[in-house]
Amino acid sequence: MKIVRNWIILIAxxxxxxxxxxxxxxxxxxxxxxxxxxxxxxIDVSYSINGEKAKNIKVNKxxxxxxxxPKHKLIIEFKDDTGKDVILENEFKLxxxxxxxxxxPLLINGEEDWIKPNN
Amino acid sequence: xxxxxxxxxxxxxxxxxxxxxxxxxxxxxPFIGINLKSALGDTLVRFGMNAILVLSLVPMIQSGTxxxxxxxxxxxxxxxxxxxxxEMGLGGFMGFAGAIIISIPFAVLFGWLYGHIxxxxxxxxxxxxxxxxxxxxxxxxxxxxxxxxxxxxxxxAYGGEGLRTTISVESHWHKILDKVLHMPNDMLPLGExxxxxxxxxxxxxxxxxxxxxAMKAVGTNDKFAKATGINIDxxxxxxxxxxxxxxxxxxxxxxxSFGFVQLYLAPxxxxxxxxxxxxxxxxxxxxxxxxxxxxxxxxxQGILTMTPSVVNNIIQTDMSETIxxxxxxxxxxYALTRKEGAxxxx
Amino acid sequence: MENKIKxxxxxxxxxxxxxxxxxxxxxxxxxxxxxxxxEIILRLSRNLFLVLSLLIPIIAGMGLNFGIVLGAMAGQIAxxxxxxxxxxxxxxxxxxxxxxxxxxxxxxxxxxxxxxRAKGREMITSMILGFFINGVYQLLVLYGMGKVxxxxxxxxxxxxxxxxxxxxxxxxxxxxxxxxxxxxxxxYSIPVLTILAIxxxxxxxxxxxxxxxxxxxxxxxxDIEVSKSSGIAVDRTRILAIVISTILAGIxxxxxxxxxGTMNTYNSHEQIGMFAIAALLIGGATVSKASIPNALSxxxxxxxxxxxAPRAGKELIGSAQIGEYFRVFISYGxxxxxxxxxxxxREKEKxxxxxxxxxxxxxxxxxx
Numbered sequence: 001m002k003i004v005r006n007w008i009i010l011i012a013x014x015x016x017x018x019x020x021x022x023x024x025x026x027x028x029x030x031x032x033x034x035x036x037x038x039x040x041x042x043i044d045v046s047y048s049i050n051g052e053k054a055k056n057i058k059v060n061k062x063x064x065x066x067x068x069x070p071k072h073k074l075i076i077e078f079k080d081d082t083g084k085d086v087i088l089e090n091e092f093k094l095x096x097x098x099x100x101x102x103x104x105p106l107l108i109n110g111e112e113d114w115i116k117p118n119n
Numbered sequence: 120x121x122x123x124x125x126x127x128x129x130x131x132x133x134x135x136x137x138x139x140x141x142x143x144x145x146x147x148x149p150f151i152g153i154n155l156k157s158a159l160g161d162t163l164v165r166f167g168m169n170a171i172l173v174l175s176l177v178p179m180i181q182s183g184t185x186x187x188x189x190x191x192x193x194x195x196x197x198x199x200x201x202x203x204x205x206e207m208g209l210g211g212f213m214g215f216a217g218a219i220i221i222s223i224p225f226a227v228l229f230g231w232l233y234g235h236i237x238x239x240x241x242x243x244x245x246x247x248x249x250x251x252x253x254x255x256x257x258x259x260x261x262x263x264x265x266x267x268x269x270x271x272x273x274x275x276a277y278g279g280e281g282l283r284t285t286i287s288v289e290s291h292w293h294k295i296l297d298k299v300l301h302m303p304n305d306m307l308p309l310g311e312x313x314x315x316x317x318x319x320x321x322x323x324x325x326x327x328x329x330x331x332x333a334m335k336a337v338g339t340n341d342k343f344a345k346a347t348g349i350n351i352d353x354x355x356x357x358x359x360x361x362x363x364x365x366x367x368x369x370x371x372x373x374x375x376s377f378g379f380v381q382l383y384l385a386p387x388x389x390x391x392x393x394x395x396x397x398x399x400x401x402x403x404x405x406x407x408x409x410x411x412x413x414x415x416x417x418x419x420q421g422i423l424t425m426t427p428s429v430v431n432n433i434i435q436t437d438m439s440e441t442i443x444x445x446x447x448x449x450x451x452x453y454a455l456t457r458k459e460g461a462x463x464x465x
Numbered sequence: 466m467e468n469k470i471k472x473x474x475x476x477x478x479x480x481x482x483x484x485x486x487x488x489x490x491x492x493x494x495x496x497x498x499x500x501x502x503x504e505i506i507l508r509l510s511r512n513l514f515l516v517l518s519l520l521i522p523i524i525a526g527m528g529l530n531f532g533i534v535l536g537a538m539a540g541q542i543a544x545x546x547x548x549x550x551x552x553x554x555x556x557x558x559x560x561x562x563x564x565x566x567x568x569x570x571x572x573x574x575x576x577x578x579x580x581x582r583a584k585g586r587e588m589i590t591s592m593i594l595g596f597f598i599n600g601v602y603q604l605l606v607l608y609g610m611g612k613v614x615x616x617x618x619x620x621x622x623x624x625x626x627x628x629x630x631x632x633x634x635x636x637x638x639x640x641x642x643x644x645x646x647x648x649x650x651x652x653y654s655i656p657v658l659t660i661l662a663i664x665x666x667x668x669x670x671x672x673x674x675x676x677x678x679x680x681x682x683x684x685x686x687x688d689i690e691v692s693k694s695s696g697i698a699v700d701r702t703r704i705l706a707i708v709i710s711t712i713l714a715g716i717x718x719x720x721x722x723x724x725x726g727t728m729n730t731y732n733s734h735e736q737i738g739m740f741a742i743a744a745l746l747i748g749g750a751t752v753s754k755a756s757i758p759n760a761l762s763x764x765x766x767x768x769x770x771x772x773x774a775p776r777a778g779k780e781l782i783g784s785a786q787i788g789e790y791f792r793v794f795i796s797y798g799x800x801x802x803x804x805x806x807x808x809x810x811r812e813k814e815k816x817x818x819x820x821x822x823x824x825x826x827x828x829x830x831x832x833x
Binding site: 242245391442449455457 | 579794
């Protein structure tokens with residue numbers, strides 16, 4: 001009995017670790033979409049994900065980044081209508097099997113669901 | 120009822136399964152558009168190509184020296200003979216016979232050395248034979264690069280070094296055995312069959328000679344044989360030499376049918392299909408008959424010929440290579456895991 | 466004193482021979498010592514784990530386990546999965562390890578059962594078993610994956626829709642373990658995590674030898690009959706030895722592949738058995754006795770020769786091709802030589818035993 005119990009514990013622990021590894025190690029595709037959405041226009045933005053070097057994305061362009069794991073930080077920098085520099089910090093979460101698209105126009109204008117899953 | 124049961128038990132389940140498998144493929148083939156006559160013809164041609172190589176395993180099995188995993192050694196002797204015969208410009212039947220005659224002294228020498236080594240390692244022959252075979256292929260690779268051959272048919276065209284990997288025997292002795300002995304509408308590869316029959320008959324006679332009996336005695340129970348005054352070591356070396364020479368002849372027959380002499384790494388794994396064939400035919404590590412050779416080669420080559428066509432037509436995929444690997448190695452595995460009786464072959 | 470030196474020389478004739486060849490080849494090849502050292506560090510970290518996985522079956526008297534190919538295949542199947550699932554980095558590597566465990570354990574179990582039915586011929590049987598399972602692996606990976614087993618990542622599938630491609634770029638976990646933590650000594654970069662894994666394995670082996678299971682295996686290695694009569698479950702222990710060895714081989718193959726960065730789906734595992742065994746034997750191990758120093762020195766010697774031979778061949782004879790064939794010849798030739806020596810020595814020992822027993826009997830008879 002003790003042997004069976006030990007085996008069950010071992011398998012449970014390994015499965016748990018495997019699940020954790022899967023979630024934290026899964027690579028996701030995230031699209032950064034800078035096209036006009038509804039009535040929100042797009043402007044040139046510079047974005048940085050998880051502290052990487054900032055990249056510029058022009059209007060009507062779409063970029064792709066690979067991220068690993070569930071939680072991520074997005075920092076964007078742009079000039080608003082008055083010409084002032086604005087810096088926004090946001091976090092987003094991805095479920096294990098999700099790939100997503102970030103709609104910059106929505107994010108700039110303070111919309112809630114600026115990130116949508118692809119599938 | 121009992122008779123059938125004993126027959127089945129003697130035949131062994133894997134063999135029955137393979138025979139049924141092969142039969143079922145023959146039955147199915149007309150329905151999926153395969154010409155039965157040509158398929159059968161193909162099988163027979165391949166039988167002719169390979170039968171002697173399988174036959175070459177018999178002496179060593181009989182003498183208890185195990186399955187000849189070191190067959191590449193004999194094959195290399197045959198390749199030497201073939202290549203030298205082409206270098207000398209011999210054509211036609213002379214070329215074929217020349218290849219055989221030239222390869223024999225090499226095969227005898229190789230076999231003699233090989234046999235002596237095997238004598239020192241009774242009990243572990245098969246493993247060591249495998250590596251002797253591998254090493255010999257590697258050394259001959261170096262030889263093919265280094266030996267001073269000049270024939271334009273064989274060396275690289277634009278100043279590369281050494282012999283080509285495949286050398287065509289088209290102009291020399293391609294299918295010479297067939298040309299010598301012919302059968303109308305090419306149904307049977309008569310030449311090869313007759314040649315094989317001659318050698319098989321020769322072997323049958325040999326094993327009824329005194330040396331032949333002594334060889335079988337050594338294989339069955341070497342202590343008893345020793346007690347009867349037989350020199351075990353000498354007999355074993357003889358059997359190894361015989362196997363090596365036959366392997367040399369076998370590869371030459373194979374090449375004249377195939378059309379190409381394949382050098383370098385081609386002989387590397389050549390022992391395995393032959394061993395699988397003889398095991399499928401019913402032989403064990405230390406017991407074999409000529410019937411095993413014939414049945415085994417036919418079954419094995421049958422599967423190799425039929426499977427690609429049949430499986431491709433049914434599942435639309437080419438699984439032939441994979442099936443070949445599974446069947447041939449599965450057979451050898453089966454033979455190795457049976458509880459073996461007397462003899463010292465390992 | 467003279468006898469001791471003689472014994473040392475005879476026991477270690479193979480490594481000594483190799484050292485001589487290598488020392489002769491270094492100046493001929495024209496390669497610098499720094500380059501060689503970096504190559505050796507690289508190859509050690511890449512291959513040592515695999516070679517170490519051979520030790521346990523030798524302890525259990527089952528000879529050279531050509532069946533480590535089975536473990537390698539298990540590891541590769543795991544890699545296919547994590548590449549399909551897109552799990553990357555160290556997480557991907559460790560997930561692959563976890564997935565390899567059950568697959569390798571199952572393969573090892575099958576291997577152990579087969580080998581138990583071929584007692585006395587384990588080596589050739591494990592070799593053929595390797596070929597056979599290779600066929601099954603092909604069946605699974607070339608035909609099953611994509612059809613029966615769902616694979617989403619199209620980059621790794623063949624264009625016909627099912628079956629895995631010949632070469633898979635492992636850029637996801639490339640050098641994951643190696644670059645996890647690196648330590649630089651001068652110009653040499655040392656993959657700390659990999660070395661740590663190897664050290665842990667060595668500690669495991671040393672500890673294992675002292676456990677009851679390890680002692681049981683050693684007993685079986687010495688004499689099967691005696692162990693049976695002392696109550697050791699011989700068959701079960703032998704199976705365990707193969708299972709452990711196969712699992713270790715699976716992990717070893719993962720370490721190997723993450724270093725190289727590409728997986729040849731149908732070839733990467735084939736030569737593994739030959740090379741690992743050749744390395745172990747070159748380090749002075751025999752079919753019945755092998756230790757960690759054998760593995761270590763063997764990998765160093767074998768891979769140094771591996772690097773030197775083509776270059777030396779090129780400089781000496783003008784052909785790197787000859788150098789390559791030469792190193793193939795040396796690898797197989799050494800295995801053949803070691804096997805021959807081992808068998809020959811065993812025969813001599815058996816004869817000496819027989820003589821002793823005869824003498825004992827005749828003494829007893831005479832004494833009465």
